[in-house]
Amino acid sequence: MQDQILEALRRGANDEALALARRDAAAKPGDAGAQRMLAVALGANGDREGALAAVDRALEIVPDDPDLHFQRATLLAGDRDVEGARAALERSVGLNPNQFGAYVLQAQLALARGDLDEAERQSRLAGRLAPEHPWLLGVDGMVALGRRRPDQALALLSRAAERAPDDEQVLLGLALAYIANGHDAFAEQALRNLIDRRGGPRPWRQLLAETLQRQQRPAEGFDALAPALEGEVPAATLRLAGELALQAGRPADALDWLRRAIAADPRAPRALALALEAWRRLDDRDDATRTLEAALATAPDASALWRARLAIVPVDAADAAYEVLSRWADALPDDPAAMDAQMRLSLATGDTDAALRHARALARRLPGHGGAHTVIVDILRERDPAAAIAHVESLLSSVEGDAARERLIASLGLLEDATGRYASAVERWQSLARIRASRRLPLPPLSAPVSAGRAWPDWTARGDDGTPVRTLFLWGPPGSCVENVATLFSGVPGFRADRMAPGAPDDVFQRYASVHALDNGLLDPAHAMREWSEGLTTRGIEGRHVVEWLLWWDNSLLRVLRPHVDGAAVVFVLRDPRDMLLQWLAFDSPMRIGASSPAAAARWLAGAIGQLLEILEDRLYRVSLVLIDGRESDAAALGEALSEALGMPLDVGGRVLSGLHFPAGHWRRYAEVLAGPFAQLTPVAMRLGYPET
Numbered sequence: 001m002q003d004q005i006l007e008a009l010r011r012g013a014n015d016e017a018l019a020l021a022r023r024d025a026a027a028k029p030g031d032a033g034a035q036r037m038l039a040v041a042l043g044a045n046g047d048r049e050g051a052l053a054a055v056d057r058a059l060e061i062v063p064d065d066p067d068l069h070f071q072r073a074t075l076l077a078g079d080r081d082v083e084g085a086r087a088a089l090e091r092s093v094g095l096n097p098n099q100f101g102a103y104v105l106q107a108q109l110a111l112a113r114g115d116l117d118e119a120e121r122q123s124r125l126a127g128r129l130a131p132e133h134p135w136l137l138g139v140d141g142m143v144a145l146g147r148r149r150p151d152q153a154l155a156l157l158s159r160a161a162e163r164a165p166d167d168e169q170v171l172l173g174l175a176l177a178y179i180a181n182g183h184d185a186f187a188e189q190a191l192r193n194l195i196d197r198r199g200g201p202r203p204w205r206q207l208l209a210e211t212l213q214r215q216q217r218p219a220e221g222f223d224a225l226a227p228a229l230e231g232e233v234p235a236a237t238l239r240l241a242g243e244l245a246l247q248a249g250r251p252a253d254a255l256d257w258l259r260r261a262i263a264a265d266p267r268a269p270r271a272l273a274l275a276l277e278a279w280r281r282l283d284d285r286d287d288a289t290r291t292l293e294a295a296l297a298t299a300p301d302a303s304a305l306w307r308a309r310l311a312i313v314p315v316d317a318a319d320a321a322y323e324v325l326s327r328w329a330d331a332l333p334d335d336p337a338a339m340d341a342q343m344r345l346s347l348a349t350g351d352t353d354a355a356l357r358h359a360r361a362l363a364r365r366l367p368g369h370g371g372a373h374t375v376i377v378d379i380l381r382e383r384d385p386a387a388a389i390a391h392v393e394s395l396l397s398s399v400e401g402d403a404a405r406e407r408l409i410a411s412l413g414l415l416e417d418a419t420g421r422y423a424s425a426v427e428r429w430q431s432l433a434r435i436r437a438s439r440r441l442p443l444p445p446l447s448a449p450v451s452a453g454r455a456w457p458d459w460t461a462r463g464d465d466g467t468p469v470r471t472l473f474l475w476g477p478p479g480s481c482v483e484n485v486a487t488l489f490s491g492v493p494g495f496r497a498d499r500m501a502p503g504a505p506d507d508v509f510q511r512y513a514s515v516h517a518l519d520n521g522l523l524d525p526a527h528a529m530r531e532w533s534e535g536l537t538t539r540g541i542e543g544r545h546v547v548e549w550l551l552w553w554d555n556s557l558l559r560v561l562r563p564h565v566d567g568a569a570v571v572f573v574l575r576d577p578r579d580m581l582l583q584w585l586a587f588d589s590p591m592r593i594g595a596s597s598p599a600a601a602a603r604w605l606a607g608a609i610g611q612l613l614e615i616l617e618d619r620l621y622r623v624s625l626v627l628i629d630g631r632e633s634d635a636a637a638l639g640e641a642l643s644e645a646l647g648m649p650l651d652v653g654g655r656v657l658s659g660l661h662f663p664a665g666h667w668r669r670y671a672e673v674l675a676g677p678f679a680q681l682t683p684v685a686m687r688l689g690y691p692e693t
Contacts, residue, residue: 004020014041018041018042020041021034021041021042038054039051116146119143120140122139123139123143132159133163134160134163134164134167135164135169137156138167138170140156141155141156141157141160141177142157145177145180150177150180153173153177153180154177154178154183157177160173160174166197171190171191172194172204174190175187175194175207178190179207185215187211188215191204192208201228202233202237206225206236206237206240208225209221209224212224213243213244213247218247218248219244219248222241222244222245222248225237225240229241233260234264235261235264235265235268236265236268238258238260238271239257239258239261242255242256242261242271242275246274251277252282254275255275255282258275258278259275262275262291262305263294263295263298266295266296266302266304266305267302267303267304267305269304272304272305273308275291275308276312285312289312300331300332301332303332303335306324306327306331306332306337307337310324310325310328310341318348322345336362336369339365339372342354343355343358343359343371343372346358347375352379355379356375356376359372360372360376363376368404370404370407373395376388381415381418385418386419388415389412389416392408392411392412392415393412395408396409396412402435405435406432406435409428409432409435410428413428417669422669422670422672422673423673425586426585426598430585430597436588437596441591441592441593441594443593443594444515444551444552444593444608445515446515446604447516447518447519447554447556448519456558456559456562457525457562457563458562458563459563459621460562460563469567469569469622469646470544470566470567471544471548471567472548472570473509473568473569474486474549474550474570474571475549475553476573477574477580477584477605477608478583478588478589478593479575479580479587479589480574480628481583481632481633481658482549482590483590483658484632484635484638485571485573485626485628485642486549486590487655487657488650488652489650491651491652492547494541494545495547495549496539496541497549498539499549499550500590500592505532505535505539507535508531508532508557509548509551509557510551512552514528514554515556518556518560526563529565544565544568551591553612554611555614555620561621570623570624571623571624571642571645572623572626574609574612574626574627574628575627575628575629575632575664576664576665576667576685576688577605577609577684577685577690579662581598581601581602581605581667581677581681582667582670582674583661584601586662587660587661598674598677599680602677602680602681609684609688610684612625613684613688624645624646625645626642627688627689628641629664630663630664632661632664633658633661634657635654635656668693
């Protein structure tokens with residue numbers, strides 16, 4: 001009879017197999033084997049509870065059968081009774097230490113609960129019995145995935161799939177490994193094979209839909225998910241259906257699913273965000289209001305719902321917004337999101353008293369809320385600067401993390417500047433420099449001035465005055481606001497700012513050692529030029545049509561440029577050197593160059609500017625000097641100045657420039673505090689045409 005039952009199961013005749021098994025079990029009430037086969041047939045027909053009862057009856061007959069305990073563990077695992085399954089597995093292994101399947105199932109249970117170490121341990125035990133078994137490779141592959149080793153996981157699961165191409169656990173693991181490696185097309189194929197062979201449980205279909213979504217095929221993703229949208233559907237699946245429909249350009253259909261998702265889980269921010277976008281596309285504020293009010297009636301404590309409800313209030317309807325906020329605050333009086341919304345609405349309507357009150361309440365509720373403290377400081381700066389300073393100082397004692405501490409010190413420096421406490425401001429900036437010192441580049445070396453009797457190579461690459469510029473080098477010292485000029489150049493084909501970032505080009509224009517090596521003949525300029533030119537290709541630049549924003553400048557670079565780089569020019573960006581020093585101290589620079597003190601920074605700055613003046617005065621190279629005082633963040637004025645200097649139009653394209661700078665001449669407020677450093681800079685300032693005082 002057992003053979004007949006197994007043959008019926010192999011044919012997929014599950015009803016026939018169950019009828020045979022019931023008849024055999026009734027005829028042999030004391031036969032454990034008959035009960036075991038009945039359990040198998042019941043399980044094949046989806047009756048896990050009946051199957052478990054049959055296994056338990058078999059165990060009453062032979063309580064020490066390891067295979068029955070393993071069968072019981074499998075059924076319990078299918079019902080998500082993890083603890084019961086583990087207990088049954090331990091009994092199975094205790095009765096038969098060579099029970100390979102028990103070790104594998106224990107490993108799979110460990111994976112399900114995220115215990116990678118235990119899964120690995122069980123895998124090692126199973127490996128002693130059947131090394132290279134596909135189940136074992138599958139477990140090891142999933143462990144590798146859990147440890148974020150996607151390449152290793154894919155290799156293991158591919159081997160498992162070769163040995164067991166029809167095993168659903170292996171195929172599912174292989175699909176996950178493909179996804180982890182970014183191979184969505186292969187993942188799609190594995191998932192489709194799995195679904196075609198084994199049917200389509202909801203999690204598999206959802207995974208396939210997400211894979212298609214990542215391939216920008218939302219309509220196909222929805223079709224793959226559709227069979228899983230019948231009956232009782234989890235909120236996450238409903239949300240995915242809505243998202244796919246929305247991405248496929250069907251906002252009305254999307255809302256049908258998203259309304260259900262919101263009703264099932266009113267606290268899910270993603271479903272709410274998608275619904276808001278669908279309502280926006282349909283311009284249907286009425287439906288949005290009805291849906292959200294209905295959801296709030298059932299879940300008034302859902303902060304995400306209140307945020308969405310406030311978001312659909314018209315921008316110009318302040319009274320309606322205040323009404324929603326009042327209800328929100330009544331429902332959730334301690335909700336930081338409500339406090340934040342009240343604070344921002346008060347700011348938007350000009351009610352600074354209310355904004356300050358809400359900001360303080362929010363800061364008490366969440367002491368680390370940066371937005372609240374920013375509002376407090378901004379309002380107090382206008383009303384009571386001393387109180388603003390005291391507030392920021394009070395935060396310094398409790399703040400955690402270097403980044404937050406740096407922000408507070410920088411804020412204090414600017415507050416003290418605004419209140420005329422110039423000596424204190426300089427002290428703040430110096431303390432900030434000390435904190436950042438380990439993360440800053442040292443001052444670049446400076447070669448000897450022309451007056452030291454240096455000989456220059458012939459300018460053989462100069463070309464005629466009318467030679468078009470193919471290569472433009474841009475540089476400005478720290479504090480010059482050269483970053484705003486770079487922003488204007490960023491729309492020019494070939495512009496590169498990668499020298500300011502990690503992974504910068506390693507060439508003559510980047511290495512500090514170039515200064516000494518070029519001046520002393522240790523570096524062949526022709527070799528340096530070839531290295532730079534070849535590097536342009538790897539940076540995606542063709543034919544030397546490039547705007548190079550340099551990290552530093554030294555006149556020793558002319559030994560490369562004069563004889564070897566034709567059709568080139570340099571743009572130097574400057575302001576009053578004393579303003580540059582102050583800007584550098586207060587706002588740092590994108591070059592991230594540090595200095596041990598204002599005096600050291602001033603000495604270096606004076607030397608660097610002196611070199612630029614040498615080039616201009618001795619006509620050593622094709623150079624444009626652009627002084628940008630008073631127009632540092634004015635895109636139109638700055639663009640006009642650059643166009644004039646270069647002799648060619650520069651389209652600024654409505655670009656927004658950083659306003660983080662002091663106004664021109666601000667240095668005079670620090671004339672006493674920084675008298676020594678300014679004295680070092682005054683001579684070069686006057687050579688540039690700035691007044692002495």
